[in-house]
Amino acid sequence: MRIALCNWRDLAHPEGGGAELYARMVAEGLVARGHEVTFLCAAHDNAPAEETLHGVRYLRAGSRTGVYGAARRAIRRLEAADGPFDVVVDVQNGLPFFAGWATSAPVVVLVHHVHREQWPVVFSAPVAAVGWGIESRVSPRVNRGRQYVAVSRSTKDELVAMGVDRDHVAIIHNGTQPPRPVSVGEADGPRLLVLGRVVKHKRIEHAVDVVTRLRDRHPGLRLRVVGDGWWRRELEDYVAARGAGEYVDLLGFVDEQTKHEELASADLLLVPSVKEGWGLSVVEAASHGVPAIGYRDAGGVSESIEDGATGVLVRDLDEMTSAVDGLLADPCRLTELGDNALAHSARFTWDETVRAWEQLLLHATWRQAPTAAGDHAHAVPPARLSPRPTLR
Known part of the structure; x- marks a missing residue:
């Protein structure tokens, strides 16, 4: 197949995150299976306008808002020059x-999550209203009858x-790489971890509040971000205002090896x-035997965390604090x-994610x-005892 994949950003973008990793892994996996993939995304300073990486052709053009028109123009140009694409993925x-x-x-329209809550958090009220109107009303009408994922x-x-x-919405979960x-050496006390982009709607301040509330009950408790x-x-200012600089470590971007070391060193992941x-960080932490605590109403987090089995789902900050306290004490x-x-x-x-995408x-x-393939629950299998120490 000759495939065009339109994604707002790529993983090299300064704001690239879990959605961009998903797009890259699917694109590279499809190329490995013999397909041709052109990845259309916004331009940025971290990468050239055009390059081929791991067999995927990247074409970068347009700004945060200009990328949409730029991608459509690129599709028309590429089809005029080389013939029609077999399928286009619109993220x-x-x-x-x-x-x-x-x-x-x-x-095929891919949606990671609906942005009802994010629009007013990130944008002014007028912009948020327009954005939510396009997402919730215009897009479903324009894409009616199309395959969704x-x-x-x-x-x-x-x-x-x-x-x-x-019946038009298939489900294809994120994968995760083997850890x-x-x-991992001995730590001075228990560690909490937040893994992900530092943006407003991630509410990392809640994790800062949790560790601040519990420091006296759990000596040596630290938060690693x-x-x-x-x-x-803004997060740095919040940490300083809370007087939490001595026990909250803002590590910034780290390489893969360091990321896995941080995951393996954690006692709990906070989301x-x-x-x-979905909650890619939840499954990454789980691959190191680290359970997670997240909010029940935070979309896919309620699926990537199996409440009471692989972690705990809570309703608010007080419940998150109580859950962390209880698990560190047990x-x-x-x-x-x-x-x-x-x-x-x-x-x-x-591999399973790419296989599902190829079939779809x-x-x-x-x-x-359109098909509703993949819409089934994943039961938690029985655990086997692990020699992993709990509190380091």
Whole structure:
């Protein structure tokens, strides 16, 4: 197949995150299976306008808002020069590319999560109203009858609430890579970890509040924040205002080896985000036997965390604080959750994600009716006891 993939950013972008990793892993996996993939995304200073990486052709043009028109123009130009694409993937990160305006090829719309909560957090009220109107009203009408892909059942449910036909939404979860072997030394006390972009709607301040509240009850307790983003200065100011600089470490971007060392060193992963499509960091932590605590109403987090089995879902900051306190005080329960999380993480592989995408895209190129493939629950398998120490 000859495939165009339209994504707001690529993983080299300064604000690249889990959605960009998903797009890259799917693109590279499809190339490895013999397909041709052109990745259309915004321009940025970290990469050239055009390059080929791991077999994927990247074309970068346009700004944060200009990328949508630039991608459509690129599709028209590439099809005029080399013939039509077999299928186009339109990744709707709040706003769709409306790729169907540029091609007669089948269009598959990928949605990680619906942005109802993010629009007013990130933008002014007028801009948020327009953005939410396009996402919730215009896009479902323009893309009616097309194949959709969601990365979680919660995202699918939200798409259906916006008018998308339930039978047109397939679910293809994130994968996760096998954890790198790491050597972890003894720590001075328990560690909490937040992994992800430092942006406003991730609400990392909640994690700072948790560690601040519990320092006296758990000597040596620290919070490690791995990731960076446009909200870093505000987060630094918050840490300083709380007097938490001595026990909150803002590590910024780190390499893969360091990331895995931080994951393996943690006792708990905190996910205080407003919304996640799936919760890639949850499964990454689980692959090291580290359970997670997140908010019940944060979209896909309620699926990537199996409540009471691989972690804990809570309703608010007070409940998050209480859950952390209880697990740090109960090493046996913490180890049980970690063992369950490790077993659960093995179910989600990038090979399976790519295989599902290949089948779905072939289905689309044959111009068959949209499918709801992949809409099933993943039960947590029985855990096997792990020698992993709980509190370091």
